[in-house]
Amino acid sequence: MRIFMPALVAAVGAVALVVACGGGGATPGPTTVGATEKEFSISLSQTTATPGSVTFNVNNAGTIAHEFVVVDTDTPADQLPVDGTTVNEDALTAVDEIEDIAPGTTPALTVNLSPGHYAIICNIEGHYAAGMHADLTVQ
Numbered sequence: 001m002r003i004f005m006p007a008l009v010a011a012v013g014a015v016a017l018v019v020a021c022g023g024g025g026a027t028p029g030p031t032t033v034g035a036t037e038k039e040f041s042i043s044l045s046q047t048t049a050t051p052g053s054v055t056f057n058v059n060n061a062g063t064i065a066h067e068f069v070v071v072d073t074d075t076p077a078d079q080l081p082v083d084g085t086t087v088n089e090d091a092l093t094a095v096d097e098i099e100d101i102a103p104g105t106t107p108a109l110t111v112n113l114s115p116g117h118y119a120i121i122c123n124i125e126g127h128y129a130a131g132m133h134a135d136l137t138v139q
Helices: 005-020
Strands: 031-038 041-044 052-060 066-072 093-101 108-113 116-121 133-138
Touching: 031 066, 041 116, 041 133, 052 066, 052 093, 066 108, 093 108
Parallel strands: 031 052
Antiparallel strands: 031 041, 052 108, 066 093, 066 116, 116 133
């Protein structure tokens, strides 16, 4: 059997290109998480995300203002340290937040998250204790 040399070179080149490009597999893009806040809960559209850019689209479906705080912690969201009627944010690592989310609005928050556990909370007086918290795992 005779192999035509230019065809062999082209085939080897094509295989090398596929290997160099990661085998054709897609790299995960940014994660978008829907979040709904209302009196008195936070619901996430998913509880896991991939590391990197994560955008939260936060809908205040309630009738009063809320906030959305992303906290980097190993502690479950329902067990954070409380100081009076709010979570003691000084004892935690807050990644970022949106304050004063008006009813009926849907602001977005984009953060860069490393692998780990995050607590999502509303830290307006009494809201956390009333149940406004959720867990997110980045893996």
